[in-house]
Amino acid sequence: xxxxxxxxxxxxxxxxxxxxxxxxxxxxxxxxxxxxxxxxxxxxxxxxxxxxxxxxxxxxxxxxxxxxxxxxxxxxxxxxxxxxxxxxxxxxxxxxxxxxxxxxxxxxxxxxxxxxxxxxxxxxxxxxxxxxxxxxxxxxxxxxxxxxxxxxxxxxxxxxxxxxxxxxxxxxxxxxxxxxxxxxxxxxxxxxxxxxxxxxxxxxxxxxxxxxxxxxxxxxxxxxxxxxxxxxxxxxxxxxxxxxxxxxxxxxxxxxxxxxxxxxxxxxxxxxxxxxxxxxxxxxxxxxxxxxxxxxxxxxxxxxxxxxxxxxxxxxxxxxxxxxxxxxxxxxxxxxxxxxxxxxxxxxxxxxxxxxxxxxxxxxxxxxxxxxxxxxxxxxxxxxxxxxxxxxxxxxxxxxxxxxxxxxxxxxxxxxxxxxxxxxxxxxxxxxxxxxxxxxxxxxxxxxxxxxxxxxxxxxxxxxxxxxxxxxxxxxxxxxxxxxxxxxxxxxxxxxxxxx
Numbered sequence: 001x002x003x004x005x006x007x008x009x010x011x012x013x014x015x016x017x018x019x020x021x022x023x024x025x026x027x028x029x030x031x032x033x034x035x036x037x038x039x040x041x042x043x044x045x046x047x048x049x050x051x052x053x054x055x056x057x058x059x060x061x062x063x064x065x066x067x068x069x070x071x072x073x074x075x076x077x078x079x080x081x082x083x084x085x086x087x088x089x090x091x092x093x094x095x096x097x098x099x100x101x102x103x104x105x106x107x108x109x110x111x112x113x114x115x116x117x118x119x120x121x122x123x124x125x126x127x128x129x130x131x132x133x134x135x136x137x138x139x140x141x142x143x144x145x146x147x148x149x150x151x152x153x154x155x156x157x158x159x160x161x162x163x164x165x166x167x168x169x170x171x172x173x174x175x176x177x178x179x180x181x182x183x184x185x186x187x188x189x190x191x192x193x194x195x196x197x198x199x200x201x202x203x204x205x206x207x208x209x210x211x212x213x214x215x216x217x218x219x220x221x222x223x224x225x226x227x228x229x230x231x232x233x234x235x236x237x238x239x240x241x242x243x244x245x246x247x248x249x250x251x252x253x254x255x256x257x258x259x260x261x262x263x264x265x266x267x268x269x270x271x272x273x274x275x276x277x278x279x280x281x282x283x284x285x286x287x288x289x290x291x292x293x294x295x296x297x298x299x300x301x302x303x304x305x306x307x308x309x310x311x312x313x314x315x316x317x318x319x320x321x322x323x324x325x326x327x328x329x330x331x332x333x334x335x336x337x338x339x340x341x342x343x344x345x346x347x348x349x350x351x352x353x354x355x356x357x358x359x360x361x362x363x364x365x366x367x368x369x370x371x372x373x374x375x376x377x378x379x380x381x382x383x384x385x386x387x388x389x390x391x392x393x394x395x396x397x398x399x400x401x402x403x404x405x406x407x408x409x410x411x412x413x414x415x416x417x418x419x420x421x422x423x424x425x426x427x428x429x430x431x432x433x434x435x436x437x438x439x440x441x442x443x444x445x446x447x448x449x450x451x452x453x454x455x456x457x458x459x460x461x462x463x464x465x466x467x468x469x470x471x472x473x474x475x476x477x478x479x480x481x482x483x484x485x486x487x488x489x490x491x492x493x494x495x496x497x498x499x500x
Contacts, residue, residue, distance in 0.1 A: 026053035026066055026150055030384040033075070036110045038129030046075040047110065047135060051384035054175045054182075056146065056162075064157055067175045068150040068386070070100070070378070071141040072110055084187035087138040087217065087497060090176055092145065094197025096168065097398035099149035099391060100142040103195050103222075105370045105377075107480025107489075108134045109142065113366075113373045127373050132490035137497040138191060141179060146171055147398045150386045164403025165417055169204035173212060176205075180214070189217035189500055196446060196477065199224035203419035206426045206433070207409065216426075217500050218434045220493070223477045225446040226454040228404075228417040233318045236281040241450035243277060244269035246322050247302040248441040249339035255304035255326065262474055266441050269302050270449055280315055319444055338476020339442040366481050367392060420458055427464040435468045436496050438489060440475035440482075448472055469496070 029052035037044035050071040056064045073081035091108055092100045105112055105127075112130035134140055144151040146162045153159050162171045180186055190209075194202040199221040206219050230237040247269035251257035257265040280287050280295045287295075293307075295315055300307040303317075305325060310317060323333050327342060335341035371392045378384045408421040427433065437455070439448045455468060471492050475485040 026068060026152075026387075027385060029053070030382050032382050034110075034381070036129050036133070036135065038110070038131040038133065046079065048073045048075065048081050049110075049382055051378055051382050051386075053150075054143075054178050056171050056174045056178070058174075062157075063154045064162060064171060064174070065146040065153045066151065067146060067171070068144045069141055069175075069179065070104065070109075071139070071179075072135050073139045074135055082139070082183060082185060082188075084185075087189040087191055087500065088180075088185055089134065089138045089140055089191040089193050089220075090172075090179075091134075091140055091142045091193040092172075092198045092201065093195050094199070094201065095148070095393065095395050095399055096145065096163070096197050096402050097148060097395035098197070098393050099144045099151075101149070101370050101374045101392055102367065102478060103193070103198075103480065104142045105373050106366070106478060107132065107486050108193065109140065110135045111373070111377055113369050127377070132486045134193070134490075134493060136490075137494055139188075143172065143175060145398075148391050148394050150390055159398075159401060160403060163398055163401050165200065165204060165406040165419075167403065169201055169208055172201060172205050173208040173214075176209065177212065177214065190214060191218045191220070191497075192216060193220040193222070195222040196225075198222075199446075200226070200417065200419055203422045204406070207422040210426050210430055215430050216433050218436065218496060220436045220438065220496070221451075222438045222479060223443055223446045224437055224439065224451045224454075226418065226420050226423065226451065227457075230450045230453075232416075233316070236278065237450060237453065239281060239316050240273045240278050241447040241453070242317070242319060242322075242444065243273040243299070243302065244449050245339065245441065245444050245447050246305075246317070249322075249334055249444075250302070250304040250326060252340050252442065253327065253334070253342075256302060262441065263472075266472075272298055272302065273449065277315070285314075323444075335476065336444050337478060338440075338481075339444050340476060366478070420454055423455075424458045424460065424464075427460065427467065431463070433467065434496070434499070436492070437468065437470045438473070438479065438492070439471075440473045440477070440479050440485065442474070442476040445477045 029050055031048055031050045033046055034049050035044060035046050052069050052071060054067045054069050056067055058064060074086065075081050076083060091103055093103050107130070110130055110133045111127050114126045114128065145168060146153050147159065153162060161167050192202050192206060202219050202221055203226060206216055209216060229235055230241060232238055244266055247256065248266050251262065251265050276295060277299065280291060292311060296307045296310040299310045299315065305317065309325065313321065319336065323336065326334055331345055332342045333345050375390065404417050406417050406419065408418065409425045411421060437451060439446065439451060441448060452470065473479055473485040473488055475482040479485045479489060
């Protein structure tokens with residue numbers, strides 16, 4: 001009797017596991033031939049849009065997970081796609097825990113939403129052919145990291161194997177190789193395009209792909225951060241990098257720099273930040289009193305914060321303090337991802353640093369609109385019916401479980417992520433690969449000064465340094481939601497791809 005019960009229970013458990021696997025299994029690929037007519041200069045063209053699952057397997061064939069991809073392949077004059085001369089770019093956001101919807105429907109894909117500057121969008125803002133899509137220059141494959149979107153870790157596989165700096169990059173490398181193989185694109189120039197944490201992924205991934213026989217033609221880093229020690233408020237580099245961004249924000253709200261050009265004002269703040277201000281931070285409490293007063297006054301002039309407020313914090317103003325203080329008289333707080341956005345101040349009891357960082361006006365303004373556009377496009381246009389729940393952002397679960405350890409090439413593992421060595425090594429072993437670093441003045445999540453410093457601290461050889469380009473815009477973290485920036489980015493990216 002007991003044996004029968006045990007056997008019955010085992011059958012039920014097996015049935016439940018089979019049902020779970022079936023629920024996680026993505027439908028087969030759906031492909032539709034579409035037409036783009038978004039840019040008069042480029043003219044219209046046909047393209048194939050493909051919603052497609054990619055199996056991520058180990059060298060031994062073990063299934064680690066299934067990664068959802070949304071690909072756009074431009075058709076030639078003969079109607080065919082995938083010619084060997086046609087580049088292909090793999091694109092993604094970061095988080096960790098973010099799907100690729102923002103970088104796709106926000107600006108790089110062939111279909112995009114209507115934006116409204118720094119104003120929040122309605123639930124259905126409308127879509128149109130994107131005149132600035134990267135599809136003009138390269139085929140595009142948008143990948144959702146495992147644990148985001150419809151991408152799922154395989155049943156029985158511990159998420160810790162792919163939710164970490166090195167495991168994540170390994171999973172993406174395997175997915176990219178699988179896609180190139182399935183689409184017979186080994187002869188095509190291969191590029192990477194990553195935003196935010198996607199730039200950390202880029203740094204490790206470009207090295208892994210190189211080691212596995214996939215030499216990249218180029219890598220685009222949007223809103224980048226490579227050395228995470230600079231995110232620590234105890235680091236002088238944190239405060240140096242924040243100051244120019246604070247100054248830009250203060251000018252945007254007409255609190256400082258009135259009548260001065262935006263770039264001129266930002267550059268003045270950079271000069272002070274890496275000069276007198278950096279020197280003052282280095283000296284700490286050994287800085288003479290008269291110098292403390294002078295530096296605090298200059299800081300105050302650039303950021304509009306009271307000089308005494310700056311002095312009380314020993315010249316070290318943290319981001320949360322600035323966000324709460326700048327617009328306090330108006331009952332507002334400014335954004336983090338894009339400091340031009342603002343929202344009503346939280347209640348006095350809501351003091352959680354994590355919650356304040358996560359409740360960002362820039363996110364709230366656009367992400368739900370992007371998700372609605374994506375779901376409508378994939379289902380109605382492509383006929384792809386994925387699971388009901390699409391995880392636009394799964395940061396709490398994925399990011400909260402992230403393994404931040406990283407084995408730097410030629411170095412020991414470090415407790416704080418630094419992927420600069422990965423970049424340097426790849427530039428060294430791949431003498432034709434080029435790097436394009438893009439960012440904005442109003443991004444307080446990955447500040448512009450810090451990424452410039454990251455690359456400068458690599459001390460690259462001249463032949464390597466000349467293959468790294470920088471472009472700074474008047475935008476925040478999600479550069480693609482800013483119409484003037486998107487237009488400028490499209491021009492810069494067109495030049496980047498034309499020089500291959």
